[in-house]
Amino acid sequence: MIVFHLVTSIIVILLGARFFTNGVEWLGVRLGLARGAVGSVLAAIGTALPETMIPVAALLSGRGEAAAEVGIGAILGAPFMLSTAGLALAGCAALLCRRRGEGLAVDCGYVYRDLRFFLLSYVTAILAAFLPGWMRVAVVVMLLATYLVFFVSALTQGVRCGEGENLTPLLVAPRFHRPPVVLIFGQVFLAFGLIMGGARVFVEAVGWIAHDLGVPVFVFSLLLAPLATEMPELSNSVLWIKERKDTLALGNITGAMVFHS
Template identity: 30%
Template structure:
């Protein structure tokens, strides 16, 4: 048990550092090419920070396969929106409260642009479609749903591109330039940082997949159910760190956009990939997690329409997370 825990911790830290470097690389690209903040937060940032989950998905299928590998893969994709909806927002509000207490922020609530109504509606309407292939056992329907989800995401990107907002001006610089000095052209340090990030993400993700499978066998718990809360908790760190930083700086729209943009990606493109590549059999825990995401997304959409997210969103998320854990442990 101790060895499994240490192994998963090493994978967790590897993914954390890799995601941290990825986030900085994303900021470099957005600053360098003058891409607006709304588009960066809701589209570009999720594409880059979701790579850890994608790597976990691919490793679970390619290196392990079988029932356990597919359960980890599917659980990771379904679990990411669940983890973001339940435990990440409470952390964001804690950061906001600390910032307010230290007079770094003017309010403990999150003031957001109503343009974020679009991604919230996308999640609310499309995320439940991942249940259809599990309920209707038809290969044709699975492929049709996959095509529909990818098409919907492309349309979403087009709409958000027209509302990209202001460019981030106070970029802190490429981290690798602090280690490698003397380069007048930033392209080579950027490539090096990107390569290091990929290696860390690969190694860490492989350790997490192995750990989840071994831990589930040791505790005699459902592999998919366990992967829904463990793997995404690690791989969601890149976008969570970005959201925390933006919350601390009182860029609330950017912070929320980074999180909801991630949920859009995992309500469309990645489920589409899983529909094609796996059997897509869902456990009871997976069904519960989808229901929790829908309830919390509905509550958040209501607040986004008002332009202000308050503490009750975090409370609903915590209740949803606790309910899921109790079901996983067969307490209820």
Template identity: 30%
Template sequence: MLIQVFILVVSLVVLVWSADKFVYGASSLARNLGVAPMIIGLTIVAMGSSAPEMMVAATASFNGSPDTAVGNAIGSNITNIALVLGLTAIFQPLLVSSSTVRRELPLILLVTAVAFWMISDSQLTFAEGLILIAGFVTYILSLLLITLKRSKSAPIDDPMLLEAEQDVPEGVSTGWAIFWLALGIIALPLSAHFLVDSAVFIAKVFGVSDLVIGLTIIAIGTSLPELAASIASIVKKEDDLALGNIIGSNIFNILAVLPLAGLIAPGGIDANAASRDSPYMLAVTLLLFFLCFSRKKGFRITRLKGAALLSCFIAYQVILFSQL
């Protein structure tokens, strides 16, 4: 048992590390091939934060555990909003000023509602997976078109978009870029494989469902990069980045992570995902929407609002473990 816990922890660390190296290598290689840094930042770098969730979802689905994949997507979204953003706001209140953030807040609410509706019948079909993936492609293309249009008409001063460009590494040789890319490609699926296997083993020992494992241990672990990015953003006094990282990651989780279960292992899923978890995900997303657009304190997420979000996370964990 202790060996399986050790494998779980090590696999999680390697998963997050290899995702970072994969993005580092891929973005460096793309830059060396002449791709614009802004484009790289909005695609490869942006997707990098959700790479661990995507790999876990794909591996779990191929292994016949789609509930782990669904739980990972739902649990990561709840964790990002309630835990990561809650802790971040308690540490430093966030000012919501970027037009990009304000535009994407209604979008995350919309895609969350769509995911809730799809899961409500305790099924995730191949067609629903295709719809979500099509939404993901549309989202990326729209983001690129809007950014390119703005860059031609006026200099881009949106801190989120500028940060996306700045995150692209410079001065990395093509040889090293290929090395890190290859290492990430090898380590990502291997670490995800061991992570899923150990998680399923632990779940069976304790009589916990694959869904709950995905909602808790795996979801919290794969959300650590978002927590690190949010803390780094507020240290640099770039509030929009802290919130933007969370919104972007949650959109990717629904449109790129969740559909993998439907595409690879379509069919029935744990009924609790429909009756308990997806409604909670929608509720905390709706709460975030109202907290961000409350005008009493301006467009700000105060420490009190952060405490409210963190309380939602704690309450959710209590609900989960009280039903075991």
């Protein structure tokens, strides 16, 4: 039964990811956003926001040490999983989908920008654990301000999205050469629902496996839970690499890392 839940959830996540990547690409074109914003902001926030609520809910639940372990493990685990397994999976996808000797065509400026913001925020968040309580409030304000700067930078800087760059027709309305924004938003929200529904089932199935194996709470929240909750980001990136949209693929991972940190 657990295997059935795992397989079904992965299929639903992949289906949702297909609609989501197509939708956010069109959203970037119709809204005239910078190309880097599609992966690093739109896709990253859309797929990273739900699992961000795991540590928030755990720390606010007031359930003592176990809740603290879940919260801390989730905060540390999500960026760690993306920066290791996420980037490794992107590399493996490139090896499988490309001819020998053909590398990734990535706009390094976007990736460097994301990683700079990530390292600054992540290191600051870790150092905050050693500060007194009143100073942590200042750190929270600084982290929010840092993400705001990143958000504005990603939306405004760089080349704008264009309709002529290998853009697949909108999946819910393939006959439209220039689909209405309302249809694009509809597809994005539909895909978001599929991804989140599939991810929830996947997380529950992984939780059952961890319980059966007697895995400690902190280990589960640090390693297994992020593996499950980061499935949407990983799925999006693999699909974009398959379509040779490497900047979007890596931007989805690095943008989610910034959002989590």
